[in-house]
Amino acid sequence: MQPTTRALMVQGTTSDAGKSVLAAGLCRVLARKGIHVAPFKSQNMALNSAVTRDGGEIGRAQAVQAQACGIEPTVHMNPVLLKPNTDIGAQVIVQGKALADMDAVGYHGYKKVVMGPIMESFGLLQQEFETVIIEGAGSPAEINLRENDVANMGFAENADVPVIIVADIDRGGVFAHLYGTLALLSQSEQDRVIGFVINRFRGDIKLLESGLDWLEQKTGKPVLGVLPYLHGLMLEAEDAIDVQQSAPAEHQLQVAVPVLTRVSNHTDFDPLRMHPQVNLRFVGKGQQIPPSDLIIIPGTKSVRSDLAFLKSQGWDTQIARHLRLGGKVMGICGGYQMLGESISDPNGIEGESGISAGLGYLQTSTVLAPEKQLKQVSGTLTMPGQQPVAVRGYEIHAGVTEGVKEDAPVRLADGPDGQFGLDGQVFGTYLHGIFEQQSACDAILNWAGLTATQTPDFDQLREQGIDRVADMLEAHMDLARLWPQWADRFQR
Structure with missing residues (x-):
């Protein structure tokens, strides 16, 4: 042939x-x-x-x-x-x-x-x-x-x-x-x-x-x-988590990501893996979250069951201790929903119907709905004590989150997104890909404690x-x- x-x-x-x-x-x-x-x-x-x-x-x-x-x-x-x-x-x-x-x-x-x-x-x-x-x-x-x-x-x-x-x-x-x-x-x-x-x-x-x-x-x-x-x-992995990192700088920000059972879009963390000033560590089942500057709870396909998994690993108590010591916590998509007060699935969208108590760090509540939100977005991100910077990303979620205010940290063309909690120690957003734009990555890493950032151009690296x-x-x-x-x- x-x-x-x-x-x-x-x-x-x-x-x-x-x-x-x-x-x-x-x-x-x-x-x-x-x-x-x-x-x-x-x-x-x-x-x-x-x-x-x-x-x-x-x-x-x-x-x-x-x-x-x-x-x-x-x-x-x-x-x-x-x-x-x-x-x-x-x-x-x-x-x-x-x-x-x-x-x-x-x-x-x-x-x-x-x-x-x-x-x-x-x-x-x-x-x-x-x-x-x-x-x-x-x-x-x-x-x-x-x-x-x-x-x-x-x-x-x-x-x-x-x-x-x-x-x-x-x-x-x-x-x-x-x-x-x-x-x-x-x-x-x-x-x-x-x-x-x-x-x-x-x-x-x-x-x-x-x-x-x-x-x-x-x-x-x-x-x-x-x-x-x-x-x-x-080059982005299709599904398996890639753990290779760029050559490290002398002083690094310590970032930990608990790996959930149905973790989704872990490519969100590729810009951090390739950042010379970031030491990114994925934390697997049975492992303790190491001492960190920033803990990021990732997205998941099964948010309520993975919230239960997170708690079964004792990561909720480890996150609480991390916050008491002055560390920062961020949640993306499903991780953002977990940081709120409750997640409700009345229609059994992701499994058995019911309601789960969230981690309670944000004054939000989420109801899972049949219609999935799918959209590319852009706007501005304002971290505590900083000027607004450009941000872009995309949303993939079945949840509708209530409690988001007009002065939310992320301002998009179709409305506000995200919330801060614990006097600015906790930050949640629906935006996947939020680290891919240099300005937004710099702002989040500065908030987490990194100074004089040297964020590479991720689009150029790709x-x-x-x-x-x-x-x-x-x-x-x-x-x-x-x-x-x-x-x-x-x-x-």
């Missing part, structure tokens, strides 16, 4: 093999060559999501890939998003809007139905763009998930697109992963695979060459590239990360073999 200008699908032997990064890099390479390209992922399972300009919700990986293409993200780039709310169930979001909560068995049967909007979205992108870079999900060789598959080969067969398979050599077993994955596919699916990519290689390529020759001989498929390990790469991947692909992949019609643009 010869690839066409219409689409190319990136599948992986495992989760975290490098599909999202490879897809983003290919998007940037093509965009730099003047090719009108868009990303696509038929089905994404992640608690990290982004809001499109028209108020839809998609996976953050596709928003980053859209940035790599130099275009605005739309709901059609990720028509199905699954947001887990239990170990066996998830909220199903179709073309940007929440449809229903389903358990795994129920959704497995529903996939026959959801293929319709998936193909509709893919068709719309094909009409608008010269080519589409498609990202698979997990592995195409999951035998128990093959029936009604919409995320990997089931979609590839339906859409009739060529596939490349990427594997992570850094974890070991790369030849078994690639050979075994191909062997578990049907003949028509094997025919659809046009080559392999080996990711995160360290060492001398000469030591790998005999293995590459063996793989090509056994499978009849070319190795299209061996990609080196990129140390310190700044752009540099995408460019690093694209540069690597141009140097180490046979791109002309993927797109022979544009071979003259890929001269090395």
